[in-house]
Amino acid sequence: FEKPSAIQQRAIRPIVIGRDVIAQAQSGTGKTATFAIAILQALDISVRETQVLTLSPTRELAVQIQKVVLALGDYLNVQCHSCIGGTNLGEDIRKLDFGQHVVSGTPGRVFDMIRRRTLRTRSIKILVLDEADEMLNKGFKEQIYDVYRYLPPATQVVLISATLPHEILEMTSKFMTDPVRILVKRDELTLEGIKQFFVAVEREEWKFDTLCDLYDTLTITQAVIFCNTKRKVDWLTEKMREANFTVSSMHGDMPQKERDAIMKEFRSGQYRVLITTDVWARGIDVQQVSGENLLYAPTHSSEHLWS
Structure with a gap:
């Protein structure tokens, strides 16, 4: 503060x-x-x-x-x-x-x-x-x-x-x-020192390739990718793992013990990328998440402030 x-x-x-x-x-x-x-x-x-x-x-x-x-x-x-x-x-x-x-x-x-x-x-x-x-x-x-x-x-x-x-x-x-x-x-809103960018993607099926390009280009400490459905979280997690990205994922259908374990692993730095729904978006703070925190198919962009 x-x-x-x-x-x-x-x-x-x-x-x-x-x-x-x-x-x-x-x-x-x-x-x-x-x-x-x-x-x-x-x-x-x-x-x-x-x-x-x-x-x-x-x-x-x-x-x-x-x-x-x-x-x-x-x-x-x-x-x-x-x-x-x-x-x-x-x-x-x-x-x-x-x-x-x-x-x-x-x-x-x-x-x-x-x-x-x-x-x-x-x-x-x-x-x-x-x-x-x-x-x-x-x-x-x-x-x-x-x-x-x-x-x-x-x-x-x-x-x-x-x-x-x-x-x-x-x-x-x-x-x-x-x-x-x-x-x-x-x-x-507390946006001091935070830069926000967006990539205009014309077609839904191009989003995944764009995301992979960003991860190949940027130096990322840790990042969170927000999806607007639980199904999208599961789909994107599978696709990124197939592309040899090390990612974890979390949404509201998972047992609480599993969600707690995933949060603990992400906070400790065991995973660089967390794919999730807005179950994680509001009011949650992880200090080491870097400026390249990404947003995938947002529903309410105003809720996603990152640092």
Whole structure:
């Protein structure tokens, strides 16, 4: 961090003083650090109970939030657990019984833990809904409402969303009281020092050869290739391996243990290229990914900021 981003300058204080907040912000704005910094100030570390709950659309994002909270709260001795599907249920129960100040999870597993009375909600002060539009797109609306019903009436709500469709506004009217609204414009995305290029390819079947040409030409530390379907991920992975490129791949149909292993291998530098869907695109940070991070058949180009 060199200086606070636009959203950090505007949103941290309202959250700290206890206001409900609606922040319309894209990936790449520094939003995760925004609410992580704010919620850490609300914690009573001497009370080993869940005081902040964050909900995210993907398991990877929930884990990323956990890592940010633990990193920023290192000297506070904060306890933060990622509560996500596809992982060992017994481990979740053990961790929650031990006591966690912050729980970062996906709506399905979090609601399951609440129903089992393993995740106790009586001390929760803040609910963070990260990438709320994506959670609704993935069909989590009912589970979000179910979770909210178990929270104390005075729970502060922080909602972060790239877009604000009718369903989001309906949710804010039910969950929030006089919220502060913050809009981060597209030109305020954190793109300093980042160069973006595109290659215009006239036909779909030419994309693979163009991609191979780029990899033969450029010096790449590590790169991520985003595809717009899981089938495209599998197809491209097979084609690149046939062309003797060493690549790994990941998408939402893979078991959680396999996805975790692939992420660990990529972060450690075992693989130079990761082919994936937008399960990885939003809010995930790997420092060593180089400037030649590539995009294959994008659906939402504004979400893919890379460094």
